[in-house]
Amino acid sequence: MKRVPVFLTLIIIYIVYSGWVYTAGTSTAAAMNEKETAGKELFEVHNCESCHQLFGLGGYLGPELTTIISDRNRGPFYATALLKTGGGRMPDFHFNDAEIEALLAYLGYVDRCATTYKTASANRLP
Amino acid sequence: MNHKRTASLFLITGLTTMVLGLMFGVLGGFQYILPDFLKEPLTFQKTRPLHVYLVISFIFSSAVGCVYYFLPGVAGRKLYSPWLAFVHWLCHSLIIAVVITGFFCGHFSGREYLEFPPAMALVILGSWSLLIVNFFKTMPISFHRQPVYVWSWATGIIFFFITVTEAHLWVLPYFHNNIIRDLTVQWKALGSMVGSWNMLVYGTTIYVMERITNDKTVGQSKTAFFFYFLSLTNLMFNWGHHTYIVPASPVVKEVSYIISMTELLFIGKIIYTWRQTYIAARLNYHLLPYRFFTAGDFWVFLNLILAIIISVPAVNLYTHGTHITVAHAMGTTIGINTNLLLGCLLFVAFDRAPEFAARYKKYFMVSISLLNISLLVFWAALLICGVIKSNDALNSVPFATMMMHLQPWFVMFTAAGVCIMISLFLILFPLISIFFQSRNIAGKEIFVS
Numbered sequence: 001m002k003r004v005p006v007f008l009t010l011i012i013i014y015i016v017y018s019g020w021v022y023t024a025g026t027s028t029a030a031a032m033n034e035k036e037t038a039g040k041e042l043f044e045v046h047n048c049e050s051c052h053q054l055f056g057l058g059g060y061l062g063p064e065l066t067t068i069i070s071d072r073n074r075g076p077f078y079a080t081a082l083l084k085t086g087g088g089r090m091p092d093f094h095f096n097d098a099e100i101e102a103l104l105a106y107l108g109y110v111d112r113c114a115t116t117y118k119t120a121s122a123n124r125l126p
Numbered sequence: 127m128n129h130k131r132t133a134s135l136f137l138i139t140g141l142t143t144m145v146l147g148l149m150f151g152v153l154g155g156f157q158y159i160l161p162d163f164l165k166e167p168l169t170f171q172k173t174r175p176l177h178v179y180l181v182i183s184f185i186f187s188s189a190v191g192c193v194y195y196f197l198p199g200v201a202g203r204k205l206y207s208p209w210l211a212f213v214h215w216l217c218h219s220l221i222i223a224v225v226i227t228g229f230f231c232g233h234f235s236g237r238e239y240l241e242f243p244p245a246m247a248l249v250i251l252g253s254w255s256l257l258i259v260n261f262f263k264t265m266p267i268s269f270h271r272q273p274v275y276v277w278s279w280a281t282g283i284i285f286f287f288i289t290v291t292e293a294h295l296w297v298l299p300y301f302h303n304n305i306i307r308d309l310t311v312q313w314k315a316l317g318s319m320v321g322s323w324n325m326l327v328y329g330t331t332i333y334v335m336e337r338i339t340n341d342k343t344v345g346q347s348k349t350a351f352f353f354y355f356l357s358l359t360n361l362m363f364n365w366g367h368h369t370y371i372v373p374a375s376p377v378v379k380e381v382s383y384i385i386s387m388t389e390l391l392f393i394g395k396i397i398y399t400w401r402q403t404y405i406a407a408r409l410n411y412h413l414l415p416y417r418f419f420t421a422g423d424f425w426v427f428l429n430l431i432l433a434i435i436i437s438v439p440a441v442n443l444y445t446h447g448t449h450i451t452v453a454h455a456m457g458t459t460i461g462i463n464t465n466l467l468l469g470c471l472l473f474v475a476f477d478r479a480p481e482f483a484a485r486y487k488k489y490f491m492v493s494i495s496l497l498n499i500s501l502l503v504f505w506a507a508l509l510i511c512g513v514i515k516s517n518d519a520l521n522s523v524p525f526a527t528m529m530m531h532l533q534p535w536f537v538m539f540t541a542a543g544v545c546i547m548i549s550l551f552l553i554l555f556p557l558i559s560i561f562f563q564s565r566n567i568a569g570k571e572i573f574v575s
Contacts, residue, residue, distance in 0.1 A: 021311065047234035050241070
């Protein structure tokens with residue numbers, strides 16, 4: 001077996017594929033606005049992903065948040081209440097109103113991007 | 127400065143982080159079943175990253191320690207710079223100390239598995255560069271003639287550097303401000319990073335197997351290289367099954383699905399060599415590393431079946447984001463990586479201080495059985511949790527009710543987690559003691575090539 005040529009071929013394919021993933025492969029979503037970016041930063045510095053998932057990435061102790069805003073059983077009011085006081089397992093992070101607004105804007109952005117998520121839910125057996 | 131001493135320091139560091147990581151894992155388990163347990167002083171947002179980071183540190187520290195330990199013997203010459211290796215260990219240990227202190231103080235980047243602030247990544251890459259220099263300067267120039275484990279080590283070392291860099295592309299607004307790009311690249315980097323440490327672990331295991339069986343053809347066979355290239359292909363392209371639900375281009379999913387199915391070849395190989403492995407395991411019944419490797423083989427089989435099932439898009443639709451994914455992760459990190467690494471570490475321990483290590487043989491034997499039985503219960507509990515969660519999600523059951531349904535299985539996996547911790551302590555503490563007491567032994571170098 002020609003080890004070096006096989007290795008180099010795989011590396012070249014990997015580089016080309018990575019470049020495509022970084023650009024055309026992930027160009028489906030619009031960029032975030034300033035408030036949404038601020039919300040995302042808050043989500044990150046408080047390490048929310050250790051308990052919550054977005055698109056299946058994150059922890060399992062708290063509920064999935066990808067479609068929390070459009071979910072008719074939860075929605076923005078439910079999210080606001082939890083962000084203000086915490087919940088059963090969720091500590092109170094003492095977010096102020098501006099922070100809550102930013103977090104809701106970010107979750108709203110995530111929800112709008114979750115097109116396949118909603119299609120998948122609709123396709124699941126009743 | 128002796129390279130075996132530095133290798134021992136890496137191994138002691140790895141074993142210590144594992145002890146701590148297991149303790150935080152068990153604390154996290156209790157937080158699942160007792161909602162108010164340490165809710166304010168040590169929230170789950172801290173215990174989870176502490177657990178994950180520390181156990182990953184065990185894998186990397188131990189694998190790197192083994193590479194430093196075996197490398198001069200494989201290369202047939204002295205380590206390029208034992209001092210550079212020592213500086214690497216010093217940086218590595220300082221990084222671990224800074225990261226866990228940061229987690230206690232609540233400093234996070236909020237990125238799954240790599241929750242430390244992004245500036246730390248630069249330090250990690252700098253320290254890893256020392257290993258890159260030492261590895262490639264120690265290996266002879268005729269690299270292409272080297273056995274498969276050298277290729278695996280080299281691949282693991284290079285791809286760790288690449289994937290840590292890739293996992294931090296999010297600091298650029300181009301990636302950070304587009305959630306689809308950010309998540310896809312994050313999964314891509316993490317998936318390949320797992321592949322990079324697997325390369326280090328599998329490379330070390332193949333080398334130790336070669337030493338145990340004294341069969342030098344193992345590392346040069348066409349089959350070994352075929353499976354090395356198949357693993358490399360999976361490392362590069364098999365991350366996409368995590369992103370089926372992310373609305374990136376469908377091509378990502380298609381590529382990943384096709385590559386995932388090549389894992390069937392690994393299954394075929396395991397079944398084909400099963401009887402051979404079984405006979406060898408029986409023949410080597412008293413050979414502790416071999417028993418750990420056999421256990422690892424069993425977990426490779428179980429996890430590959432699970433991985434292939436959850437890679438099927440129609441199944442992934444129901445299992446994604448449930449505890450079935452955790453079962454797969456735990457089966458891989460504990461069942462495969464930990465079993466294999468412990469086998470390698472026992473080999474090193476008996477090489478360093480055979481009489482001293484023999485004193486603990488009884489504990490090691492108990493540890494193997496208890497670890498794998500507890501893990502099977504742990505794994506099964508997670509699979510059941512996943513099925514319940516998937517079913518509840520399908521029926522739009524509220525999250526609080528879902529958690530009530532899962533509670534008995536959380537108790538089961540926490541209890542099994544405690545048993546896993548106890549079983550691992552039976553081997554970790556004696557190994558720490560062996561490596562600590564034998565750290566200054568230079569030892570005889572065995573050149574295999």
